[in-house]
Amino acid sequence: MSNLRISGLHKSFGNHTVLHGIDLSVERGTLLALLGPSGSGKTTLLRVLCGFERADSGTVEIDGRQVAGDNLHLPSEQRRIGYVPQEGALFPHLSVADNIVFGLPRGQRRAQHRVAELLELVGLAPDYASRAPQQLSGGQQQRVALARALAPSPTLVMLDEPFSSLDAALRLETRQAVADALAAAGATAVLVTHDQSEALSLGREVAVLWNGKLIQTATPETLYRRPVSRELASFIGEAVLLPGIASRDIARCALGELKLSAPLADGPIDVMVRPEQIHVLHAHELPRDGAPTFGAVVREVTFNGQDASVVLHLQDDDAARANGAAPLNGMTIRARVPGHRSPRPGERVRLAVDGEVTGYARA
Structure with a gap:
């Protein structure tokens, strides 16, 4: 009871x-x-x-x-x-x-x-x-x-x-x-x-x-x-919301094809990614699991000690297009990285997304 x-x-x-x-x-x-x-x-x-x-x-x-x-x-x-x-x-x-x-x-x-x-x-x-x-x-x-x-x-x-x-x-x-x-x-x-x-x-x-x-x-x-x-996603911590297209349990957005935590009907959606899911890799690094990466330029860094908040300007490049990313059109997103891995403003980096994401169907 x-x-x-x-x-x-x-x-x-x-x-x-x-x-x-x-x-x-x-x-x-x-x-x-x-x-x-x-x-x-x-x-x-x-x-x-x-x-x-x-x-x-x-x-x-x-x-x-x-x-x-x-x-x-x-x-x-x-x-x-x-x-x-x-x-x-x-x-x-x-x-x-x-x-x-x-x-x-x-x-x-x-x-x-x-x-x-x-x-x-x-x-x-x-x-x-x-x-x-x-x-x-x-x-x-x-x-x-x-x-x-x-x-x-x-x-x-x-x-x-x-x-x-x-x-x-x-x-x-x-x-x-x-x-x-x-x-x-x-x-x-x-x-x-x-x-x-x-x-x-x-x-x-x-x-x-x-x-x-x-x-x-x-x-x-x-x-x-x-x-x-x-709205709740943005209230419970930080949320990166990107326009995308759902196809069963896959979402295609500016960060490539991402696994949805729950299947959605095919069609336009908003994709929610948590900033800590976005791995910021220095130019010479490769993701451990061979995940696709996308080019970006660091615009701002807010250093908090144990972690840092990083504002990134996405860039169209051949690798992104090969990985199925939608046109980026200068999109800006925010990632969170460990403090000791904080990049520098102006640095060119590669991004990879870790884990499943959540999608919200558009009316």
Whole structure:
């Protein structure tokens, strides 16, 4: 049985519909990342699930118990949901221990029930219990907020962009600690985020909310490699979109004949290639697998340390025409290469594409 099941959920504010018939299931013990751009309805869905807002129609079940439906709206305190807000929202006048037990019955608060266990679970030493929130870093405060959410042994944990206020290095450390703690607790969790890398690295599954509609739910790998639309492809990382022609499971485009991840009807398509699939070879190099190559000139290089983003100006040449490439007409594309292989602006290079690509039929 799914730990969380949402069916036909609608929510409007006045004449503005925010959620359009959401259907979603999250299995017990799974961390699902709910991803979408600003204004997609993520926060509204979270508030409906937590009981902060009432759904217009549809049902919500948590651990087999209906908490929202026709003429039913259980208040948030009866839903057994742990909630971690964006900035922890710890009470500054309470110690870490008192923050953790705040939502527990009076007897358990007095006994500081499970405080040492929960601190260990989120990767903090027992002596943090007596500290004030102001004595903690932002990442430590978020860990305490998670410990507080886990203290009542909730059925479901909701995390509302909990790492957005942290700097880059602390964000990576904290989100891994939070993921480890949720896994150790066997918790079912929904992480709301607009950060693609966060969703892909933390979620066992990722559900994408777009203009109030759930447009794709998949594993991170499937979502990245086979997004259902051009728009989603460009939202989930960088995407190179090229006009092409489909013939069953082959796409012919400016980069030659490429294998499609799923067959399409014969005809015009847009071909989606990820920048890291485009191998940039120096003039004297040959691809290891003997794949066809295409000439290009490096226009710009943005060096990022571990990798570099390279803007390339494609060129018609005899090899490209022999490999079946469509006329290039000065097309510009972007590739991503390891930092130590970064070419120089103005350098003539050869390009080869690695792996399958995704195609989108044109209307």
